[in-house]
Amino acid sequence: MSIEKTLILIKPDAIFRKLTGLVLYRLDNAGFEMIAAKTVSVTEELARKHYEALKDKPFFEELVKFIMGKFHNIPRNRILALIYKGENAIQGVREIVGATNPEDAMPHTIRGSLGKISTKGLFENVVHASGNREDAEREIKLWFNPEEIIE
Ligand code: UDP
Numbered sequence: 473m474s475i476e477k478t479l480i481l482i483k484p485d486a487i488f489r490k491l492t493g494l495v496l497y498r499l500d501n502a503g504f505e506m507i508a509a510k511t512v513s514v515t516e517e518l519a520r521k522h523y524e525a526l527k528d529k530p531f532f533e534e535l536v537k538f539i540m541g542k543f544h545n546i547p548r549n550r551i552l553a554l555i556y557k558g559e560n561a562i563q564g565v566r567e568i569v570g571a572t573n574p575e576d577a578m579p580h581t582i583r584g585s586l587g588k589i590s591t592k593g594l595f596e597n598v599v600h601a602s603g604n605r606e607d608a609e610r611e612i613k614l615w616f617n618p619e620e621i622i623e
């Protein structure tokens with residue numbers, strides 16, 4: 473057991489469909505503590521850096537457009553970025569977020585109950601959550617300045 477921090481992004485599909493409150497409700501109910509939160513205008517540079525590990529995947533370009541809100545007409549590419557902290561927060565948040573493919577995600581998870589697959593085949597899976605410690609550390613640095621994190 474250890475105290476961890478993890479990055480959550482409320483993705484454009486969730487912003488568009490007004491799911492922000494539901495997602496926050498579930499994260500809070502899971503017992504994790506919100507230690508940072510802000511709206512971010514996602515630039516192409518930020519999107520590419522965030523998903524750099526997936527740059528060779530066939531869906532990479534779509535993924536970049538997706539997180540920039542290009543498929544949801546989000547003004548100024550606005551999304552919500554959060555850091556949650558708690559015991560085993562990285563794995564714990566992933567458990568309530570559910571599997572990457574909303575069709576495979578358990579019904580009680582965020583993606584299982586709120587996600588869908590677009591007609592283009594891209595997963596509209598509501599949230600991003602860091603996958604492991606290395607990713608969490610890198611992503612938190614990428615999305616937040618240290619003074620924005622209140623511990
Ligand atoms: N993704 C997709 N189709 C796929 C695999 C991934 O649309 O076959 C998208 C989806 O939005 C996912 C993101 O790419 O959340 C990042 O993929 P990753 O494998 O890191 O999944 P995650 O960690 O988000 O569960």
Ligand code: MG
Binds near residue numbers: 602
């Ligand atoms: Mg991932």
